[in-house]
Amino acid sequence: MANVKVKLFANLREIAQTSSLSFTGDTVKDVLCSLTEQYPALKELIFESGDEKLCGYINVFLNGNNIKHMEELDTILSDDDELGIFPPVSGG
Template identity: 35%
Template sequence: MKVMFYATFREIIGRRKVEVHGVRTVRELIDYLAEHYTPEIKKQLLGTPRVGPDKPIDGMVLVNGHNVFHLKGLDTELSEEDVVHIFPPAGGG
């Protein structure tokens, strides 16, 4: 699958996009990225104080244009043909 990174996540990973194979869920994808690129991506997505029962991911993960928050969250299933977009949390005010 293709995984695209935006803003600070692009800087953390050091690439605009990567190809990933063999992961079955968003949770496995995040673990894979942490293991093969940098643990910082997992820390930023799952380890901030803003993550909790009502917000499983700090940022936005889209699978084929659909926000995983509206699917199965971290348990959203992935296939080799998917395109995943990973965005950091939006700031502003």
């Protein structure tokens, strides 16, 4: 299992009351499931209800690259990887 740093932004950070956490997992899905187990209020913001599929408006970046251009939730992680989770943000 890889040791991964997870960075939360905007309202996700407010809900978790932290901007950075560490988790272990083999895939992006493993880490996001661990995150939502620790912070259940994040589950409905990250995953579609009743499913372990990402909400369409959530962007997850692995080392600066959007996982939508990789294997999405099945993307394999390595030690010291960094996941950034971005909710939709609007404003001017």
